[in-house]
Amino acid sequence: MDTLETIVTWLCVVFVATGAVPVVAGAYQFLVIPFHGLRNHYGRTAPYFPRVAVVVPAWNEGAVIAASIDRLMRLEYPPESLRVYLVDDASTDDTPDVARAKEVEYPGRVVHLRREKGGEGKAHTLNHGLRTILADDWMQALLIMDADVIYQPDSLRLMTRHLADPEVGAVTAYITEGSDDPNYMTRFIGYEYIAAQAAARRAQNVMGAVACLAGGAQLHSRENLLAIGGEIDTTSLAEDTFTTLRTQIAGRRVVFEPHAIVLAEEPGTVGALWKQRLRWSRGNVQISRVFKHLWFRPRRQHNLGSIPFGLIWFAILLLPATMVLNTAGLVGLYLLDSDYARTAFQATWFLAGSTYVFLTAFTIMIDPATGRRAWREAVVFPGLVSLLVMTVAFAPEVIDTYAVGLLGFDPFTTTLWTLFVYSWISLSMVGAWIAKRVETTRLGRWLTPPLVYLVGYGPILCAITFDAYIKEYRGAAQVWDKTEKTGRVRTT
Incomplete structure (x- = not known):
């Protein structure tokens, strides 16, 4: 030769x-999961019921928004400490009518905010709601969710207990595929979500570095929101990941709560999946570029720069x-x-x-x-x-x-x-x-x-x-x- x-x-x-390399990294992540029984945040939790403002961005969500609001109103949480702000992103269906009806049905607990100019994306819609919510000091914690998700009755209180620790800035839940008539694609997604959330995020809890707050289940303390600028990033397609990394860089912990279950409707076709995940993937490419100074540079204030997290x-x-x-x-x-x-x-x-x-x-x-x-x-x-x-x-x-x-x-x-x-x-x-x-x-x-x-x-x-x-x-x-x-x- x-x-x-x-x-x-x-x-x-x-x-x-x-x-x-990816195979070994994936195996390593799963090998870490059993340590979640020893290395977790439950030792610093306590019953805690801050005043929670729920912000729900909605564009043409008339088919799903009523059920979502009704379930929020029935959460195992003090009614006087929960308000829902539905931010209507210039919807052209019956979303405004449904929102106004719920506003009447739950006076003082449901607020309809209308954007006359829509189509700019989820982050802009969220920021429209945040400006109103942060205008007074009632809100002590903010829950960002999607219009179609259904929270299990105990989910919010399981999440807020982590905020009893002032070092925690944000908490996320386990989003699981919840279609009542699952097809082959939604079953694939349901299995994927076990691996990508219930499993992988337990491992990230152990490593002390969480990659992403689920877009439909992000609970932030007021202090954390103000520390990261009081608004959601609008420059990338992965605003939830952007917020997650900024929270940890600012010195606050992000915690995954696997027992807080949130049901979501997921794509049922290859085309719909492609559209959704292309946005996620492009967002992660953008995040990798924006935070290029972060990778493989260990720091005392957070673990995002650790070698294992970077490899994963x-x-x-x-x-x-x-x-x-x-x-x-x-x-x-x-x-x-x-x-x-x-x-x-x-x-x-x-x-x-x-x-x-x-x-x-x-x-x-x-x-x-x-x-x-x-x-x-x-x-x-x-x-x-x-x-x-x-x-x-x-x-x-x-x-x-x-x-x-x-x-x-x-x-x-x-x-x-x-x-x-x-x-x-x-x-x-x-x-x-x-x-x-x-x-x-x-x-x-x-x-x-x-x-x-x-x-x-x-x-x-x-x-x-x-x-x-x-x-x-x-x-x-x-x-x-x-x-x-x-x-x-x-x-x-």
């Missing part, structure tokens, strides 16, 4: 190893890029006819497969009720094709014996098959894009669900993040497209 070939070979090995943040953000690098490395080794090719392929999928089994089992145990509803989606989260590729990696005789012997593959076909399985990590994102396009066709209603099960839900999220890279690079317009709501959240 000459020098150039040696260099290229080892470069390919490095590319393959890069793809392992970028493991998620850069996952599509590492998938492409991994594919380049595997294909490169194969084309070089390197002895490392099969070993690297097997190591990649053994690590991914074993981590997948561990994370799936752990995730389902954290929220068994959701796990029972979405166990099929949990099993095929990476996609049926990925499960096949894992089998090929764990049992290479599938290629050597079955593909070549029983199926009669000739050398050329065998090469194409091998390149396919070596490239699937990246090809799965292409498959996700195809699923999105197929959904808009006449037969999309029937073809898209099985295609998603084949490609996997995880690859769809990665493809969306890759799309976010492109949109940010091109400087595409920042449009705050909200997810259309239909009132499908169960209320009992």
Whole structure:
């Protein structure tokens, strides 16, 4: 092997190893979760019922807002200490009528604020409400929520108890998918939310660095709001993450309360999911750039700059890029006819497969009720094709014996098959894009669900993040497209 070939070979090995970083970071995060039983904030909580102003941004939410307000009025919380401010963002449906009716039904407890100029995004709508709320000193804590979410009766008091500790600036809850008629997509999201919230945010509590206050469940102390400027950032598409990081940078803690349950209606199609998550992903790209001085720089006043938190943040953000690098490395080794090719392929999928089994089992145990509803989606989260590729990696005789012997593959076909399985990590994102396009066709209603099960839900999220890279690079317009709501959240 000459020098150039040696260099290229080892470069390919490095590319393959890069793809392992997100997997290891994800496994580390889940390994930390059991310590939440020892390292948590419950020792400093106490019954505490501050005067809470609930601000609800609403644009054309007539189908859902009445149920949300009614449930807020029935929370296990002192009625005299709870007010709801519905900020109507120039709605063109019956949202204003519903809001005015609730204002009459709950005098002094529901306030309707109307913006005549709307469409500027959630942050601008929230700030319109904040200016009114902060104009007097009644409010001691502020709850930011979405118009469609349903708070369980005990959720608010479980959150406010953390504010008894003056070092806590904000608290978030566990948002769970709550459709009363779940389809394949909402079940995938329900499973994802266990992993991304109930599991990951417990780990972040342990690490002392929380990545994001859930947009539909953000409880802030008045002191914290004033410390971060008294308004919500309007420069990015991830105003909730921006606020979360600023709170911790200012020296106050952010706490995840896993027992405060909030039900939300989530997208039921690939297209709707893509629109929602593209906004989230672009926002995270923007946040990474704005807070570039923060990463991997440990500080005494907060843990956002810690090495573990930084690795977890970028493991998620850069996952599509590492998938492409991994594919380049595997294909490169194969084309070089390197002895490392099969070993690297097997190591990649053994690590991914074993981590997948561990994370799936752990995730389902954290929220068994959701796990029972979405166990099929949990099993095929990476996609049926990925499960096949894992089998090929764990049992290479599938290629050597079955593909070549029983199926009669000739050398050329065998090469194409091998390149396919070596490239699937990246090809799965292409498959996700195809699923999105197929959904808009006449037969999309029937073809898209099985295609998603084949490609996997995880690859769809990665493809969306890759799309976010492109949109940010091109400087595409920042449009705050909200997810259309239909009132499908169960209320009992």
